[in-house]
Amino acid sequence: MEDKKFYVLPELPYGSKDLEPHISETQLKLHHDKHHLAYVNGANGILERMDRAREAKTDFDQKATLKELSFHIGGHILHSLFWANMAPAEKGGGGKPVGALAKEIEKEFGSFERFKKEFSAAAVGVEGSGWAALAICGQTRRPIIMQVEKHNFNVYPTLRIMLVLDVWEHAYYLDYKNERAKFVEAFWNVVNWAEAERRFEALAK
Ligand code: MN
DSSP states (O other), X not given: OOSXXXXXXXXXXXXXXXXXXTSOHHHHHIIIIIIIHHHHHHHHHHHHHHHHHHHHTOOOOHHHHHHHHHHHHHHHHHHHHHHHTBOOGGXXXXXXXXXXXHHHHHHHHSSHHHHHHHHHXXXXXXXXXXXXXXXXXXXXXXXXXXXXXXXXXXXXXXSEEEEEEEOSGGGXXXXXXXXHHHHHHHHTTTBOHHHHHHHHHHHHO
């Protein structure tokens, strides 16, 4: 296999205790070191399997393989976005967005408070395991809130994501048990608006 690239688990952009008390060290380490790593390894394992099959000119089950691949790649990409869209309070976590993204949110939702209420409701209301995300539509340039069930996109998303919140139980169960709404509320204390703004500016180019 010459020169094939594989997925890599990114380092957390802060210390594993830095999001406490909102997300505990135990919860964060388990989530990043075990769960996220499993998606990275899962995606790489499937890529290797496909590489081998292509080299040996053998077939593989396209439907099952692509579904499994999308689950793992989706999981890896979403978690990578998620770690970076949080920050400890002393490094700017929490509060409200400023700048162009703040204006865009105000224009779309009427107010930041209304956006927060809608995003929280989207996160709390995800059926089973999944995510809430704030994205920009490439056609209308409007911000749009979406729910992601599990990690599966199947089609790799064309909406550009600025902010995501993981509401799989593995994201909060140690800290909040079955109380997802409490975890969603706590998320607002560690949300990294500077990163969301950076992503917004990058895709506005
Ligand atoms: Mn997760």
